[in-house]
């Protein structure tokens with residue numbers, strides 16, 4: 001072989017070697033970037049997701065959604081309040097007026113009214129017993145007292161407060 005052929009081969013293999021290194025570096029860089037960048041989502045999937053979250057998304061869509069947001073908040077508050085009778089009040093007069101007075105106002109079904117005479121035989125039982133009978137219900141000689149006046153959504157505290165209010169307002 002002539003001398004300048006050897007020189008050419010040497011340079012040529014150096015260039016090939018350098019290009020191979022560049023190729024491998026590019027492949028590795030591409031693999032790395034592919035792992036780092038977020039995967040592109042199928043536009044059809046995006047459409048389906050948007051449709052699915054539209055009801056909630058609309059509520060928070062700025063000014064246009066303000067009305068729905070207020071309506072949703074009001075609905076949530078109403079749902080929460082309906083879990084607790086009369087908004088959870090322990091004001092006996094409110095609960096008595098709205099529920100117990102149905103029987104205890106008129107004496108319907110033998111219910112004792114707020115007339116002190118109707119309570120002469122009941123007061124000696126003790127307040128605890130009267131609380132218990134109002135919460136659990138009571139059937140005596142006069143008639144049937146339904147548990148919690150027939151509204152199981154009342155808490156024990158609400159019933160107790162109402163009985164106390166009744167006893168404090170006997171005439």
Ligand code: HEC
Pocket residue numbers: 095096099100101102103104108109110111112122125129130131133134138139140141142143144145146148149150159162163
């Ligand atoms: C469906 C009618 C009715 C409603 C509603 C009702 N009661 Fe009565 N309640 C009665 C009757 C009837 C009696 C008398 C039972 C008896 O002594 O035979 C009575 C008795 C009672 C007594 C006396 C229990 C005893 O041991 O003597 C208390 C206290 C009482 N009710 C509290 C309440 C309270 C508080 C409410 C509302 C949360 C209420 N009631 C709602 C019908 C009712």
